[in-house]
Amino acid sequence: MERVCTDCGRTYPLEGPWRCACGSPLDLRGLPDLPAQPPELDRDAGLWGCEGFLPVDARVTLGEGWTPLLNGKEDGVQYKREHLFPTGSFKDRGAAVVVSHALDRGADRVIEDSSGNAGLAIATYAARAGIDAEIFVPSDAKPGKLRAIERTGAALRQVEGDRADVTQACIDAVEAGDGYYASHAWEPLFLVGTATFALEVAAQRGWEAPDAVVTPLGHGTLFLGASRGFDRLQRAGWIDDVPRLFGVQASGVAPIAAARGNDRDAGRNDFADGIQIAEPVRRGGILDAIEASGGDAIAVTAAETEQAHDRLARCGLAVEPTSATAVAGLERLREQGAIGEDDDVVVPLTGDN
Numbered sequence: 001m002e003r004v005c006t007d008c009g010r011t012y013p014l015e016g017p018w019r020c021a022c023g024s025p026l027d028l029r030g031l032p033d034l035p036a037q038p039p040e041l042d043r044d045a046g047l048w049g050c051e052g053f054l055p056v057d058a059r060v061t062l063g064e065g066w067t068p069l070l071n072g073k074e075d076g077v078q079y080k081r082e083h084l085f086p087t088g089s090f091k092d093r094g095a096a097v098v099v100s101h102a103l104d105r106g107a108d109r110v111i112e113d114s115s116g117n118a119g120l121a122i123a124t125y126a127a128r129a130g131i132d133a134e135i136f137v138p139s140d141a142k143p144g145k146l147r148a149i150e151r152t153g154a155a156l157r158q159v160e161g162d163r164a165d166v167t168q169a170c171i172d173a174v175e176a177g178d179g180y181y182a183s184h185a186w187e188p189l190f191l192v193g194t195a196t197f198a199l200e201v202a203a204q205r206g207w208e209a210p211d212a213v214v215t216p217l218g219h220g221t222l223f224l225g226a227s228r229g230f231d232r233l234q235r236a237g238w239i240d241d242v243p244r245l246f247g248v249q250a251s252g253v254a255p256i257a258a259a260r261g262n263d264r265d266a267g268r269n270d271f272a273d274g275i276q277i278a279e280p281v282r283r284g285g286i287l288d289a290i291e292a293s294g295g296d297a298i299a300v301t302a303a304e305t306e307q308a309h310d311r312l313a314r315c316g317l318a319v320e321p322t323s324a325t326a327v328a329g330l331e332r333l334r335e336q337g338a339i340g341e342d343d344d345v346v347v348p349l350t351g352d353n
Contacts, residue, residue: 001030001055003188006285014055015105018174018181025281028188031055034236041203047096047196054192059100060129062086064093065196069204069346073315076341077330078210080201080348082222083319087124087148088117089351090222093197094190095121095182099129101189102180108132109179113170115163115274116145117351118184118221123154126182134179136170138163142273163277185219185281194225195232201346202230202239209239211343214333216325216350217247217256217297218275220286227289243346245295246339247286248329250275250322254299256286262298271302271309274322274351296338304328312349320351 003012007024020026032052042049046065048058064086070079082090099122102110109132112122119135126133133154137146141158150156157173159166167185174181184190202209209230215223223245230242249257252268253276270276280286290297300308308331309324326347333339 001028003027004029006282018183018186025186025285026188027285028055028192031192031232034232034238036237038203038207038238047093047193050199053196053199054097056097056100056104056189056192058096059103060125061096061100062092062125062128064096066200069201072347076344078346079317080197080346081317082197082348082350083323083352087121088353089121090194090197090348091118091121091184092125093225094118094184094187094193094221095125097193098122098182098184098187098190099125099131102182103129103131105180107180109134110182111170111174111179112136112182112184113167114184115166115276116141117274119154120145120149120152122182122184123149123152126154127152132179134173136166136173138166164279184221190221191225191228194222195229196225197222197348198226198229198233202233207238209233209241209243210346212244212246212295212339212345214246214248214326214330214339214345214347216272216275216322217249217286218277219280220247220256220282222348222350223247224282224285224289227293231292242293244339245289245293246329246333247290247295247297248325249297249299250305250325251299251301253278254297255280255283256290256297257299259283259287260290260297262296265299265301267301269300269302269305269325271305272300272322272325274320275325296333298329298332300325300328300332304332317349318353319349320353323349323351326350
């Protein structure tokens, strides 16, 4: 298995750099082939319950994985309750794999930049592993998220400016040799971790993929993980078809939706603060995944997000506002006919309060 540049095609060993010399992100090539039939899964092993699906041993775990798949009140909708992970978000899927890999590499310190959930996940798994963590966050990040990160013992670095400034400050620290960059945006093993979302959905549905999956979309770590996971399952013959993938962004900060001609409202959706990413690292990969699956990307307003958030709460589903963007997006996609009323849809609820 090796790292390969998404732009120039240069290759590196698995233990290689976090990005290509040309500045582009890296993907993984050479993941092991899956057997012709799905094996019996060991759900007690969490993310590692399917032998051969993850290329990294479980060096650190908190029992993550196998979040419930709940039927919604609407016909044909199922909610994957990713907000029930140990740190309260799907980012635990990637964090468990990336920190396990960091331990394999002998790292004693990990560094990450995040608006909240990814930073908390990396800091928590680093604490569990007994290594240091330094998390770079926006100065205006939610106080509750900052306190949660600090409680892990991680060093917290608040950065003035926009989200890009936070990332640059983190990269400067990485390039100064201060630690292993456990980035949810750049590290391809993070996507290998989030691909377990697709494995679980397919297994929980008796190896029948849904017609569509609708996710919040910022850097696209869950969106791309789902794409790669379902594609891998389909190539192995475990599912017949890959679902259409739809990403939902926050209006006003919606580069993927804009590239698809769908950012209809320039008003900034600050209610969905977790996905306000103006320049996704893997922009090209996200657009390719949309095209390959026959899906799309749209942007929803703060009002639409808040209404969906309230609807979820009235159904007993207490999640963070960013999770509600996917629910708001599904409603509009159905109104537009992009997703039919009879289509079978899975929506991940990506984070808690």
